[in-house]
Amino acid sequence: MAARTGQSPGALSTAARGGQLPPLEVALAYAEACGGDRAEWEHRWRAAEAGLGTAPRGGAGGPSSPSPGPSRSP
Structure with a gap:
């Protein structure tokens, strides 16, 4: 699949694993x-x-980081 897509095996593996939104291009x-x-x-x-609530860094397909969660009141 890496050869077909032009993406690294690691990037594809991370995307398949889930848990976080992969870069758009991946x-x-x-x-x-x-x-x-x-x-x-x-x-x-x-x-x-x-x-x-993520904002891409470095343009389309760049890594995204989650925004801080809501503050909690005691």
Whole structure:
């Protein structure tokens, strides 16, 4: 799959493992390699990003970090 997508095996493995939103380009390459529609999966990725409250760094497809959680009152 790495050869087909142009993404590193590690990036694809991390995306498949879940737990965090992968960079957009990795997610799109993975989806396309599995027969998914690029536009549909970009829309899904952006919705997931918005739901997580993340802001990409370094442009599209760059790493994202979660925003701090809400403060808790005692």
